[in-house]
Every structure is written in C-alpha cells, then in structure tokens.
Amino acid sequence: MKKVLLFIVEGANDSAALAKPLENLQCKNKPGEQIRFAFTNGDITSNPNTKNIKNEVTRHVKMYCDGYGMSPSRDINRVVLLFDTDGVYIPDCARVHSDGHEDPFYDENTILYDRVDNLIKIHERKRKNLEILIGLKKIFKTIPFDVYFVSCNFDHVVCGNANLTKKQKSKTADDFAKQYENDAESLYTFLNDPALTLGNDYNNSWELIKQGLTSLHRHSNMNVFLDKHYPQPIQPC
Numbered sequence: 001m002k003k004v005l006l007f008i009v010e011g012a013n014d015s016a017a018l019a020k021p022l023e024n025l026q027c028k029n030k031p032g033e034q035i036r037f038a039f040t041n042g043d044i045t046s047n048p049n050t051k052n053i054k055n056e057v058t059r060h061v062k063m064y065c066d067g068y069g070m071s072p073s074r075d076i077n078r079v080v081l082l083f084d085t086d087g088v089y090i091p092d093c094a095r096v097h098s099d100g101h102e103d104p105f106y107d108e109n110t111i112l113y114d115r116v117d118n119l120i121k122i123h124e125r126k127r128k129n130l131e132i133l134i135g136l137k138k139i140f141k142t143i144p145f146d147v148y149f150v151s152c153n154f155d156h157v158v159c160g161n162a163n164l165t166k167k168q169k170s171k172t173a174d175d176f177a178k179q180y181e182n183d184a185e186s187l188y189t190f191l192n193d194p195a196l197t198l199g200n201d202y203n204n205s206w207e208l209i210k211q212g213l214t215s216l217h218r219h220s221n222m223n224v225f226l227d228k229h230y231p232q233p234i235q236p237c
Contacts, residue, residue, distance in 0.1 A: 002034045003077035017173035020181035029230045038064040045129040046122045053129040078144045084153040088123045089215040106162040151219045192223045
C-alpha cells in the first residue's frame, strides 16, 4: 500500500471541492504516495465536547484508518488539517448583537449574531485549541502534522461570499472541483493570488491572520501547503 497524506476537513463539501484537484497533483508529483480525505463533521476546535484537541485529532485519524484496515504508524506519511477561521481572532467589539441573525453573519468588519456572549465563548475555546494545533508538529509520536486555514470559511475563499446557504455551499464545492480537477496551473495561480495569500511562510501566515479584523477577510495559507508538497506546477494526470 502507498503511504498516505491524510487531509482532514470539516465537512463533505470541503472534501468534494478539494479531493480531485489535490489527488491530481499528488498522483503526478508524488506517484509513490496518495492523498486521502477524512472529515470531522463539524469544527472540532470550537466543539464544547472537545476536551483535548490533540486527542481529538488522533481519534479521527485512527477512526479513518480503522475504517480502511490501515495503521497510522505504518500507512500515514503526514496529516494535514484544514479549518475555517470564522473570524475567531477579531476583537470582541466586532461581534455585534443583531436580533435578525440566528446564525453568524460575516462582513468585512463585524460578525452579526443574536447570541454574542455565546459566540465570544465559542471563539475563546477555538483560539485556545488552535494555539495547541499550530504548535503541534507530530501526532502518534512520529507522523508530521500541519494545520492550514481558509478565512473566514471555504466558500469565502472560493467565491467571495462567506454567507452561503447549504445548497449554495454544495454547488460551490462541485463547481470548484470541476474547474480545477484537471488544471494544476490554474489551481496554483488561484491559491497564490496576492489578494488571497498572507505571505509564503507557514509561521508568518499564522501571525498575520491573528491581527485585527484579518480573520474576517478573504485569505488562505493553502499556498504554503502547495509550495511545500507540490513545489512545481505540473501537468495533470
């Protein structure tokens, strides 16, 4: 069995959008390895049931491996986690009470929500867990681990709208997959757009996303992931 780069995302739409484009890059650039996708069915960094974020990540990796008769230490080469920032690093004053918003509504300067006090607690929990994940370099003692972000969510990065309906999210994911599954050059160009990126360095991108209102703005450090794992634009399989 080929060694696996396990890419963990929050939900099925993220997997639907990224699986084929990244599998295409993987099979050409690293034919001796394969990329596979697992999803957590929600944000494990903000979930109140997450008592130990490192254990939660390893649980999802083990659960995936058990489902396919794999062993983490034998079969997994690297684990990558991708998550939405959800505006988590903004100051509290930018979380604004709004009776008309039962779900968080994101714009360039604020999050509108009818339960601001609850949102503040959720974001505090998420920030604490993210700090642990950013500093985590290995899981299962030997498997390299990285965490990347899309801001303030995947749809925001893909189409510029952070407030899509479930139906719109599904269509956006499908459209993204169709557009880039056989076009490595365009995928590189898209994810390396200076308007989208926050530098070309892993640590620096994390420092920048934490500043001011930046985690509400349209950014991603997926360019760092591409440059690290697929350093040269290539022709698709």
